[in-house]
Amino acid sequence: MPLPFEPLTLVHVVFSSRIAGGERHCIDLANAQAALGHRVHVIGSANSAVAAALAPGVRFHGLSLPLLRGWRVAALARRLGADVCHGHLGPACKAVAHVRRSARIGTLHVGYKAHHHARLDGLVCVNRAQRDSLPGGAALASVIYNWAPERDAAAAARHTDLRAELGLTPEQLLVGSVGRLHSSKGMDLLIAGFKTHAPADAVLAILGEGPDEAMLKGMVAGDPRIRLLGFRSDVDQSLNAFDLFVSPSREEAFPLAILEAMRAGRPVLSTATQGPLEMLAGQPARLVPVGNADALGRAIAEEIDRLRPLCARQRVVTYATAAYDRANAVARTLGFYRDVLLRQATRAKTFEDEDEAIIAG
Structure with missing residues (x-):
């Protein structure tokens, strides 16, 4: 040959x-x-x-x-x-x-x-x-x-404002996640942990679609703090609106959503799956045990308490991303x-x- x-x-x-x-x-x-x-x-x-x-x-x-x-x-x-x-x-x-x-x-x-x-x-x-x-x-x-893939220029041109879309006040903190609605991504763990431990004024937004959508809507059970937003093309702009990004996966080899959150300078909380263990080693991010909704929820509440007194500029995190x-x-x-x-x-x-x-x- x-x-x-x-x-x-x-x-x-x-x-x-x-x-x-x-x-x-x-x-x-x-x-x-x-x-x-x-x-x-x-x-x-x-x-x-x-x-x-x-x-x-x-x-x-x-x-x-x-x-x-x-x-x-x-x-x-x-x-x-x-x-x-x-x-x-x-x-x-x-x-x-x-x-x-x-x-x-x-x-x-x-x-x-x-x-x-x-x-x-x-x-x-x-x-x-x-x-x-x-x-x-x-x-x-x-x-x-x-x-992290190149930013969607068409989506960026639309200048969407997720916080305004959700009707949030300046004092409310927005916790967000991006991923397929599938068991491997652990969105059920995120919803369960958030419902149990997050403060009453915090809001959770989940971007994505998948086979578990009906089940997850049932878990939300009318909790007005939790919004399932489906597929969105404006992921980068949505990430900029998050005060805390959460990756609740049960398994993850190399999550692009975490890279995008790092690029946006968002505080990251992730389960300690294979990919994030390597990606976030030595980075200013927090890891929690895999498959533990209670530990995830408690960590979300603690991160919200830590971030609340900081202004928007102080919440921006700088990551080492040269390897990516x-x-x-x-x-x-x-x-x-x-x-x-x-x-x-x-x-x-x-x-x-x-x-x-x-x-x-």
């Missing part, structure tokens, strides 16, 4: 119909690679929200049915002449494993699962714990941290592609030499 000349033909695969953390990372990576002059394609589900978020230089290919996705991805990647086929989230990585003649890459947005990732050529780990726990003989791996630089991460991802391609080319040459030696007797 000879190494391809620049620019590369890159095919990303993500099958989600809606946009959450892993999808946003895929979109921003594809857009950044296209801006650098590479030929970039994204394969996804037809009518996916991903298509509209891609830059004009990225071509989207929608698959109308989930049947035989691995075979169809392989055929499309071959037709496009893909040098690299990069899967995002488990089902996409499983499909990418069917590809031939391309470097098969997967990003561990959640974690390693053999049935999704064992047949890939390269694995992008989003934290060191992932890399250190990979099974022996696994694919070439590299730790490349995620980054977008340009550096994009460059390292492209470098990893080349490492995998070189490894494949070296192996192919070794097999070729061995065959010639056998023929020569």
Whole structure:
């Protein structure tokens, strides 16, 4: 396999119909690679929200049915002449494993699962714990941290004011969270802890949508302090309105929402899941045990008491974020592609030499 000349033909695969953390990372990576002059394609589900978020230089290919996705991805990647086929989230990585003649890459947005990732050529780990726990003989791996995606210029132009929208007085503190309404994200723990321990004048806003929405609305049970706001495109502006950002997840490899909160200078309170343990080490943030609604609620109440006497300017937090630089991460991802391609080319040459030696007797 000879190494391809620049620019590369890159095919990303993500099958989600809606946009959450892993999808946003895929979109921003594809857009950044296209801006650098590479030929970039994204394969996804037809009518996916991903298509509209891609830059004009990225071509989207929608698959109308989930049947035989691995075979169809392989055929499309071959037709496009893909040098690299990069899967995002488990089902996409499983499909990418069917590809031939391309470097098969997967990003561990959640974690390693053999049935999704064992047949890939390269694995992008989003934290060191992932890399250190990979099974022996696994694919070439590299730790490349995620980054906060570029701000949505259209949303910023609308100048939304979440505090005014919620009817808050200047004295009220707003606790906020952003994430999919799914058990893994722990929004039920956040609601339970907030209801039990937060002061009467505090407000909780949760941005996101997902399968647990009806259950969470039942938990709110008419508590006027808690607002489920659904999907919003103005996440950055909403973060600026939060006095405290909370990540209540039960599992989290590398939460983009925490990075965005850090970029906005918001105080961060998070459960001590795998990603935040590494991201927030040495940072001015607070960690609490995973899966403990009471500990989470008590920590929220304590943080509100700490923040209340401070003015808005004094509540701004400065974080060390150089490790999560977008340009550096994009460059390292492209470098990893080349490492995998070189490894494949070296192996192919070794097999070729061995065959010639056998023929020569």
